[in-house]
Amino acid sequence: MLRQRLLGERDAMPPELRNRASLEACRHASQWITAQGIDCLMAYVSFRSELDTSQLLIQCWSEGRTVLLPRVRREDGSMELYSVRSREELVSGAYGILEPDPVLAEPVENSMPQVVFVPGAAFDRRGGRLGYGGGYYDRFREASMIRSRPGDTPLWIGLGFSSQLVPEVPMEPHDAALDGMVTEFGLNWTQSHV
Numbered sequence: 001m002l003r004q005r006l007l008g009e010r011d012a013m014p015p016e017l018r019n020r021a022s023l024e025a026c027r028h029a030s031q032w033i034t035a036q037g038i039d040c041l042m043a044y045v046s047f048r049s050e051l052d053t054s055q056l057l058i059q060c061w062s063e064g065r066t067v068l069l070p071r072v073r074r075e076d077g078s079m080e081l082y083s084v085r086s087r088e089e090l091v092s093g094a095y096g097i098l099e100p101d102p103v104l105a106e107p108v109e110n111s112m113p114q115v116v117f118v119p120g121a122a123f124d125r126r127g128g129r130l131g132y133g134g135g136y137y138d139r140f141r142e143a144s145m146i147r148s149r150p151g152d153t154p155l156w157i158g159l160g161f162s163s164q165l166v167p168e169v170p171m172e173p174h175d176a177a178l179d180g181m182v183t184e185f186g187l188n189w190t191q192s193h194v
Contacts, residue, residue: 003121003130006164010121011049013161021161021184022052029117029159029182030059040066042081042113042154045090045098050119051159054087061086068113071099072136079140081108112144115155118178123158127177127190128169141176155179157187 013021033041041060046053060067070079072094082100084090093099118137122130131137145153156176162183171177177192 002166002170003133006122006130006166007049009163010161013049013163018049018161019052022046023055024184025051025159025161025182026053026056026059028184028186029056029157032182032187033060033065033115034063036114038065038114040068040111040113042068042070042116043159044117044119045069046119047095047097051161053117053159056117056159057087066111066113068108068111069100069105070136070140071102072097077134077136077139078143079136081111082106083108083111112152113154115157116141117157117159117182120158120160120164122164122166122169123160123178123181124166124169125181125188125190126168126171127179127192128171128175129158129178130169138175145176155193157182 043053043057057067067084068081069084071082072079074094082105084100084105089101089104090098091101118129120129120131141156156178157180158178159182162185178190179193180187180189
């Protein structure tokens with residue numbers, strides 16, 4: 001299966017290569033954020049062999065940007081957003097992933113980020129994204145589309161390694177395409193965005 005094969009390849013990536021590629025991808029994302037004047041973004045804290053988002057988060061915090069991070073609600077499969085100001089506001093949450101500490105971080109209910117950076121197992125140039133099978137980001141995107149006003153819809157951009165780009169990700173009719181993809185080689189807009 002595509003997901004297991006690509007995750008296995010990502011897990012096998014040498015740590016020094018993963019670190020270098022992560023730093024480059026975060027640099028490209030940071031430069032784009034600055035050039036676009038993005039004040040509020042949603043990202044994620046990387047887990048296991050995912051592209052390490054630490055430098056992106058640190059850069060955004062140091063520049064005073066609002067960084068929204070998700071907290072998984074296991075009971076209903078939804079994600080809640082919190083405004084996080086530093087790594088000290090994170091605790092181990094569902095599945096052992098670092099998440100906002102509900103005691104320290106500020107819950108956000110009505111704020112809409114200008115861009116949402118998402119992880120995945122695979123991506124394609126049409127905007128296809130193969131997640132990890134939990135549907136958390138799909139449900140969050142659907143719920144946020146309902147809440148957003150016209151013209152207020154955030155860009156959805158995948159963050160991953162170039163090795164995660166495949167010719168085609170299987171998509172269902174209800175799957176929403178990503179607007180772009182950031183890898184160690186830069187930001188590429190998808191065919192759905194152009």
